[in-house]
Amino acid sequence: MQRNRVQFQKGLSLGAFLQRYGSEPQCAEAIFKARWPRGYRCRACGSRSHCRLRTRKLFQCNSCKHQVSLTAGTLFASTRLPLTTWFLAIHLLTQSKHGISSLELARQLGVSQNTAWQLKHKLMQAMRERDERVPLAGIVQVDDAYWGGQRRGQRGRGAAGKTPFVAAVEVTADGRPHKLRMSCVKGFRKAVLRGWAARHLRPGTRVHSDGLACFRGVAEAGCEHLATVTGGGPASCEQPRLRWVNTMLGNVKRSIDGTYHAIDAKHVPRYLGAFSYRFNRRYQLADLVPRLVYASANTPPMPGRLLKLDESYV
Numbered sequence: 278m279q280r281n282r283v284q285f286q287k288g289l290s291l292g293a294f295l296q297r298y299g300s301e302p303q304c305a306e307a308i309f310k311a312r313w314p315r316g317y318r319c320r321a322c323g324s325r326s327h328c329r330l331r332t333r334k335l336f337q338c339n340s341c342k343h344q345v346s347l348t349a350g351t352l353f354a355s356t357r358l359p360l361t362t363w364f365l366a367i368h369l370l371t372q373s374k375h376g377i378s379s380l381e382l383a384r385q386l387g388v389s390q391n392t393a394w395q396l397k398h399k400l401m402q403a404m405r406e407r408d409e410r411v412p413l414a415g416i417v418q419v420d421d422a423y424w425g426g427q428r429r430g431q432r433g434r435g436a437a438g439k440t441p442f443v444a445a446v447e448v449t450a451d452g453r454p455h456k457l458r459m460s461c462v463k464g465f466r467k468a469v470l471r472g473w474a475a476r477h478l479r480p481g482t483r484v485h486s487d488g489l490a491c492f493r494g495v496a497e498a499g500c501e502h503l504a505t506v507t508g509g510g511p512a513s514c515e516q517p518r519l520r521w522v523n524t525m526l527g528n529v530k531r532s533i534d535g536t537y538h539a540i541d542a543k544h545v546p547r548y549l550g551a552f553s554y555r556f557n558r559r560y561q562l563a564d565l566v567p568r569l570v571y572a573s574a575n576t577p578p579m580p581g582r583l584l585k586l587d588e589s590y591v
């Protein structure tokens with residue numbers, strides 16, 4: 278039997294992780310390289326000549342004396358935690374297929390559950406933002422879904438308490454899933470789908486959906502729209518044109534339900550974003566730690582209050 282390419286890849290072992298990122302100077306060096314891959318450059322005067330002050334976490338320009346902290350302006354800003362704790366959180370969050378609950382993360386890191394929660398949500402937000410930078414293109418299967426209720430329950434009417442989201446899978450020409458995108462939306466209306474498509478699909482994308490009227494909105498955003506009228510029910514899941522989006526919806530539900538207890542509706546976008554981030558990089562498991570370090574070093578700081586807003590809805 279052919280071994281599954283995703284399941285049997287090596288990933289980054291804890292030993293290898295600790296060898297690379299086990300100390301503060303190693304983590305600081307990794308952030309430095311992610312922030313200034315072509316070497317340090319002063320933000321104020323452009324000079325490259327600089328020195329490191331005190332803890333190696335503060336840089337001073339030799340020309341104009343402007344100072345920049347290693348973590349200022351990044352996701353790691355104003356943290357009181359050691360960088361090694363952040364990096365271990367990145368390791369645990371990326372290397373497990375289904376993510377990690379904040380309770381378990383707190384145990385593993387030796388921090389309070391509140392601290393673990395903040396850490397995890399900041400990292401998940403960085404994953405989500407990173408993942409959504411490039412729109413899907415080519416052939417895309419889309420479907421409407423709800424978090425926190427039966428997926429094929431009432432649509433629109435009676436969906437109170439459930440979080441609506443659009444699931445989209447970009448498939449290759451030979452019909453394999455390539456990239457996943459899941460976005461919480463304010464509802465399944467044509468104008469909402471037009472806005473969603475403008476942000477998440479490249480113009481000219483061929484979109485397959487079922488017969489739900491709102492999906493016609495993607496055509497108004499310059500995409501080609503092909504609707505398959507299924508009549509709903511289990512038969513709709515067997516539509517080959519929508520096969521992957523239905524499969525992925527089942528997978529994400531099982532994964533998140535199996536790992537976490539209850540998810541506040543406000544935070545659903547981050548869970549879906551982190552799941553997509555991992556899926557879209559499923560062949561690069563070993564690279565996920567340096568990649569998320571890079572993304573975090575290039576993501577603006579995120580005060581705790583921002584995490585509590587439902588800013589993430591389209």
Ligand SMILES: [Zn+2]
Pocket residue numbers: 319320321322323324338339340341342343
């Ligand atoms: Zn300067």
